[in-house]
Amino acid sequence: MRPLVRCRVSAINAVRATSPVTPGQPSRSYARTPSQTRTQVNEAAAHAVPVPVLAASGQLTWHAVDPVRATLALVARDALQLVISPALDRVRDCAGAACGALFLDTSRPGSRRWCSMDTCGNRAKKEALRSRAGG
Ligand SMILES: [Zn+2]
Numbered sequence: 001m002r003p004l005v006r007c008r009v010s011a012i013n014a015v016r017a018t019s020p021v022t023p024g025q026p027s028r029s030y031a032r033t034p035s036q037t038r039t040q041v042n043e044a045a046a047h048a049v050p051v052p053v054l055a056a057s058g059q060l061t062w063h064a065v066d067p068v069r070a071t072l073a074l075v076a077r078d079a080l081q082l083v084i085s086p087a088l089d090r091v092r093d094c095a096g097a098a099c100g101a102l103f104l105d106t107s108r109p110g111s112r113r114w115c116s117m118d119t120c121g122n123r124a125k126k127e128a129l130r131s132r133a134g135g
Pocket residue numbers: 094095096099100101114115116120
């Protein structure tokens with residue numbers, strides 16, 4: 001598995017492991033993160049992150065010696081912050097049948113079901129409409 005994919009999977013697993021979620025339902029459990037997953041995410045987070053560089057033109061760019069590892073470090077650091085945050089209760093599994101994405105439900109009622117209305121939500125609504133129409 002490539003490093004970026006492995007880190008993303010580890011970060012997702014860290015969130016999933018700390019909070020078993022039911023599709024469309026809020027998480028309630030703060031079980032411990034499995035050791036191997038915690039180690040992988042901690043190691044990824046330990047790498048250097050991109051640094052800002054201001055050019056003479058006034059343009060701000062971001063640089064890293066190893067851009068892939070630097071990006072992984074950012075993802076891993078965000079995952080670690082999320083795992084210890086109260087926002088973890090707002091992490092949901094997308095209710096889309098073939099999706100599998102996790103998302104942070106920022107809706108006021110906390111009842112969002114899909115990662116995106118443009119993709120999974122729209123697809124589910126079309127399927128429900130088609131089902132009601134009998135076809
Ligand atoms: Zn989705």
